[in-house]
Amino acid sequence: MTGAGAEAGARTGAGSGAGVGAGAGVGTRSGAGAGAGAGAGTRSGARAGAAEYRIEDLAHASGATVRTIRAYQDRGLLPTPERRGRANVYREAHLARLRQIADLLDRGYTLASIKELLEAWDAGRGLGGVLGLVAEVQGPWTDEEADRISRRELDERFGGRQDDEAIAEAVELGVLERVPGRDDEFLVPSPQELSVAAELHAAGVPLTAISGHLRELRGQVEHIASRFLEFTTEHVFARYLGHLPPTDADAAEAAALVRRLRPLAQQTVDAELARAMRTFATRHLHHHLGAEESAITENTTRPVLLPARTTQAVQDLVGAERVAAFVAAAAEREVQARTLDALASSHAIANEVDQKG
Known part of the structure; x- marks a missing residue:
């Protein structure tokens, strides 16, 4: 089974381990007490605390599939079961470990990351700080409720x-x-x-x-x-x-920092957005008010009568709403052109006079 398939399989029916969270399934190193009541009807008759499971019974008690359990064994996520004759015998530690894996998968961990965390756990390092850090990061980043x-x-x-x-x-x-x-x-x-x-x-x-x-x-x-x-x-x-994984103390300290720094991003964005909105809204308003004042000044000039044919031609070219603007721009362009011609002509005459002199 691929890693993705194993992860998907582990989530199927994981709710049968209800009540196993950061404190129960993860907080029990040997597995005793994690699921002590689950699967009681599938035990082989051993005394309490020494329950034994066939793989089918373990699958039923944990909510994982037989195929998923075997995939976990292949990846080294589960302790090696005891071999008894032709069958493998699983114990409470295997059930607790399956519930740990399901809990971590629900928190968004990949199987590769889970393996590292469980190896650290088996080496005596706690997971409480790591899971607390995950809870801080994956928890709500706003007080708003759905x-x-x-x-x-x-x-x-x-x-x-x-x-x-x-x-x-x-x-x-x-x-x-x-x-x-x-x-x-x-x-x-x-x-x-x-x-x-x-x-x-x-x-x-x-x-x-x-x-x-x-x-x-x-x-x-x-x-x-x-x-x-x-x-x-x-x-x-x-x-x-x-x-990786971080120590329990480092993870707990990082979680505390997340709580402190989490509001800063929104506060910074709020402040900068307010500043930018004020700047651009003011600029936008001044631009439009300035354009309106210019239009008022221009409208104080005398209207010019144009032949109906000219007006219709301009309207066909630019649309009725742009006739006045087009005529004004054309007139201004003509005035500028004649001004340039006059300046050039004056310069040419001056040069001619100088040469004759």
Whole structure:
């Protein structure tokens, strides 16, 4: 079995080890107490604490498949079982180890990383700090709580019209998530983001423009996040990540730093965004007010009567709304051309007079 297949197989039915988390499945070195009640009906009659399992029984108790268990053995993730006749005999330590692996897979670790962590665990190094660091990084990075919204409420917030294409795009972008078994209800990971989209749409921005802007914005924000992580890794976290897996103490200290530094990224972006918005909004406003003042000044000049044929020709060329601007630009260009001709002519006459003199 490939590594990907083993990981997928381990997740199947992993819930049968419910209650095994960072404290239970991972915190029990020998396996005693981790799943002491699980699989009780499959034991071979040994006394409590010395349970024995055939591979099929171990698969049933752990939620993993027989094929997955064998793949773990091949990769060195499970201790070698006792050979008894033609059968392998597994014990509580194997069950605890399978639950450790399932727990770490659920936390996002690859099998290669899990092997390194378990080797460190077997060597006497704790995993509590490492798992605490993982929890800090993979936990929520915002205080905002997800919400649910019905299809009817969604349609009402966006103009009262059903738009299946817009819904599909919102799901693709992660603004909405479908609820299994509920076609008329959606999970909203960020209610604030959905509210922004609703306000923009109410102000007249098309949904296609909103989704396009979100895609562009997301790419830019992901670049900012990547740079912030590179920056903090280089100057703060490199000393904790020099050896893999990190020691329990280093991982715990790094987790504390993540808690301290996590708000800084958002605070920095908020401050810089506020500064940039003020700068560009002011510049934008001055530009348009200046253009309006120029237009008012220009409109104080005397209107010029043009032949209807000329006006129609200009309108056919540039459109009715641009006739005045075109005529003004053409007149200005003609004035400039004649001014240049006059200057050149004056210079030529002056040279001729000098030569005759």
